[in-house]
Amino acid sequence: MGFANNTIIKTEDIWKVYDLGRVHLDILKGIDLEILEGDFVVILGPSGSGKSTLLNLISCLDVPSKGKVTVEGNDISGLSEDELAEVRGKKIGFVFQQFNLLSHLTALENVIIPSIFQGKRSYDVKDKAGNILTSLGLEGRVNHKPAELSGGEKQRVAIARSLINDPDIIVADEPTGNVDSKTGEKIMNILVKLNKDEGKTVIVVTHDTELTKFANRVISIKDGEIHDQ
Amino acid sequence: MTSEYFKIALRNLRSRRLRSWLTILGIVIGVFLVISMLSLSEGLRQSIMQELQSMGPDMIMVFPGDSFDITTLISGAELEDREVNAVRRARGVDVVLEMPWTALVVRHYQESKTTMIVGISLEEGISVLRDDMGWNTTSGEFARPGRREVMAGSLVPIDVFSNLQTGDILNIGGRSFTVSGILRSLGNRQDDMSIIMDLSSFREVTGKREGTPIAMVRIQDGYLVEDVMGNIERELERVAVRTQGSDSPSFSVTSSEAVMDMVDNILGALQWAVVAFASIAILVGGIGIMNTMFTSVRERTKEIGVLKAVGAKRRDISFIFLFESGIIGFIGGVGGVIFGVGAALLAEAFLREAHPVLYIEAHISPWLIIFGLMFSFLIGCASGFFPARQASKLEPVEALRYE
Numbered sequence: 001m002g003f004a005n006n007t008i009i010k011t012e013d014i015w016k017v018y019d020l021g022r023v024h025l026d027i028l029k030g031i032d033l034e035i036l037e038g039d040f041v042v043i044l045g046p047s048g049s050g051k052s053t054l055l056n057l058i059s060c061l062d063v064p065s066k067g068k069v070t071v072e073g074n075d076i077s078g079l080s081e082d083e084l085a086e087v088r089g090k091k092i093g094f095v096f097q098q099f100n101l102l103s104h105l106t107a108l109e110n111v112i113i114p115s116i117f118q119g120k121r122s123y124d125v126k127d128k129a130g131n132i133l134t135s136l137g138l139e140g141r142v143n144h145k146p147a148e149l150s151g152g153e154k155q156r157v158a159i160a161r162s163l164i165n166d167p168d169i170i171v172a173d174e175p176t177g178n179v180d181s182k183t184g185e186k187i188m189n190i191l192v193k194l195n196k197d198e199g200k201t202v203i204v205v206t207h208d209t210e211l212t213k214f215a216n217r218v219i220s221i222k223d224g225e226i227h228d229q
Numbered sequence: 230m231t232s233e234y235f236k237i238a239l240r241n242l243r244s245r246r247l248r249s250w251l252t253i254l255g256i257v258i259g260v261f262l263v264i265s266m267l268s269l270s271e272g273l274r275q276s277i278m279q280e281l282q283s284m285g286p287d288m289i290m291v292f293p294g295d296s297f298d299i300t301t302l303i304s305g306a307e308l309e310d311r312e313v314n315a316v317r318r319a320r321g322v323d324v325v326l327e328m329p330w331t332a333l334v335v336r337h338y339q340e341s342k343t344t345m346i347v348g349i350s351l352e353e354g355i356s357v358l359r360d361d362m363g364w365n366t367t368s369g370e371f372a373r374p375g376r377r378e379v380m381a382g383s384l385v386p387i388d389v390f391s392n393l394q395t396g397d398i399l400n401i402g403g404r405s406f407t408v409s410g411i412l413r414s415l416g417n418r419q420d421d422m423s424i425i426m427d428l429s430s431f432r433e434v435t436g437k438r439e440g441t442p443i444a445m446v447r448i449q450d451g452y453l454v455e456d457v458m459g460n461i462e463r464e465l466e467r468v469a470v471r472t473q474g475s476d477s478p479s480f481s482v483t484s485s486e487a488v489m490d491m492v493d494n495i496l497g498a499l500q501w502a503v504v505a506f507a508s509i510a511i512l513v514g515g516i517g518i519m520n521t522m523f524t525s526v527r528e529r530t531k532e533i534g535v536l537k538a539v540g541a542k543r544r545d546i547s548f549i550f551l552f553e554s555g556i557i558g559f560i561g562g563v564g565g566v567i568f569g570v571g572a573a574l575l576a577e578a579f580l581r582e583a584h585p586v587l588y589i590e591a592h593i594s595p596w597l598i599i600f601g602l603m604f605s606f607l608i609g610c611a612s613g614f615f616p617a618r619q620a621s622k623l624e625p626v627e628a629l630r631y632e
Binding site for chain 2: 056061062081082085086088089090094096100102103104105109113114116117118119121122161162165
């Protein structure tokens with residue numbers, strides 16, 4: 001892609017500031033960060049450290065108060081909300097702590113949803129969605145609704161959903177936070193496999209130091225600043 | 230793309246089934262009112278129009294009293310012979326038909342019933358009745374002038390004397406008459422339950438030498454209805470001056486066309502009122518949709534955040550919510566049409582059973598149905614506009630954090 005060192009995400013002195021009248025909060029204080037293509041990064045930090053805010057910025061959910069975020073060579077700092085949505089839809093897959101599946105849709109339909117916003121017809125991506133679910137060991141759960149799935153199954157459906165648009169980057173916010181440790185291990189192994197076999201760049205945000213063992217790079221964040229990388 | 234939004238919207242509505250149906254009900258009621266009331270009032274208008282039209286547009290009617298209204302008809306005021314003759318003298322008048330009526334006891338074999346009797350001069354009038362007013366018989370023939378013959382309205386053999394047939398003898402006021410024929414329906418119940426006889430026989434049977442509550446006038450070829458109406462009024466005024474020393478009108482002259490216009494105006498206004506009230510009902514239903522949609526946006530804030538995170542743009546979110554409210558409106562419209570048409574047909578059947586003076590046939594026009602569906606769909610979309618906008622403007626980060 002003609003980008004030096006295959007940098008996929010770069011932040012330059014990004015700040016996130018909340019001005020709530022009397023209270024002035026600096027959530028992020030000038031973060032400089034470079035994530036390379038094919039990295040498996042764990043961003044580690046206690047709650048309130050600003051790690052989720054950082055994830056929001058590098059995953060194009062939000063824009064910084066100051067500074068510059070570059071994703072695959074494109075500066076996203078000045079993009080409109082719809083332009084950000086476009087970038088997210090095409091390049092980034094999301095996995096959340098709460099799974100965030102739509103409760104009235106089946107596993108298959110949940111996986112298909114993101115492709116609809118890319119102008120595809122559900123009929124055309126049905127097979128692909130089914131294949132992804134199968135590859136994650138969910139072939140028997142395709143037509144189940146989230147309420148009928150275990151925590152681990154829900155998170156695997158969420159991972160399947162994050163893959164439907166073939167993104168280069170997968171971001172996961174505490175992906176093991178709502179499952180037991182054994183299931184958490186499985187979830188992490190799936191992400192590792194996606195990183196190794198398919199070359200996806202994976203960014204995991206967590207407060208759980210256990211997860212650092214899966215990463216090839218760990219970034220510690222504390223009080224809105226990078227502590228260690 | 231659109232069909233995908235539609236599918237998502239439908240799934241969302243189905244996941245909140247009870248609330249969706251209750252909201253739909255709000256629209257159903259409004260559309261139900263529009264469809265049922267307009268079908269019936271249009272049916273009423275058309276049945277009146279049909280009857281007036283069957284008289285022919287060139288017929289003039291002369292009534293006693295200074296205005297043509299229901300009180301004149303009930304008060305028993307009548308035109309006297311000299312007034313009827315004045316009408317005959319007016320330029321452009323071809324035939325004047327007196328049409329007095331009264332209720333008399335009629336006997337058919339052992340059965341006696343009070344029945345409406347109408348007298349018409351058959352010698353003068355047969356051509357007017359046949360050619361201008363479209364009378365016809367379903368069995369037998371028209372009664373002949375000067376004979377003791379009568380014609381029975383189409384409902385007489387059904388509702389008055391069962392099994393009455395052509396050739397039967399009826400005893401009216403102590404005199405015997407032969408039924409020469411049964412008339413085809415004249416379009417209203419009252420006429421169809423009457424017995425029609427020659428004017429001379431009517432005078433004889435009732436003992437009344439003159440007087441009629443209405444005179445029907447056919448004009449000569451080459452004259453305009455308005456001109457002849459003016460001529461008739463002048464002649465009648467002249468009679469009034471001569472006999473009472475006053476030219477204040479004690480009669481009214483009108484044409485079937487004028488009566489049609491009047492009926493059209495009254496029922497037109499009635500229909501507008503119906504549309505106005507029912508539109509308010511639909512509007513209230515629309516507010517119900519808006520309420521439901523706002524609640525929905527709030528409840529689904531997190532879901533909206535998720536959709537935005539996975540790539541939904543503002544427009545996508547807007548469309549999903551607009552489709553939801555549009556579907557609510559449209560289904561409400563369909564329900565309203567079904568119930569409205571059903572109610573109109575039921576009312577029609579009920580009124581037929583209840584022996585009304587006027588027979589109403591519900592008039593269900595396809596345009597009315599299309600209007601009902603379109604209007605409810607548009608109200609649905611309009612009600613969803615602000616909630617959809619609110620949903621589309623949610624910040625993804627904030628929405629995802631919402632619990």
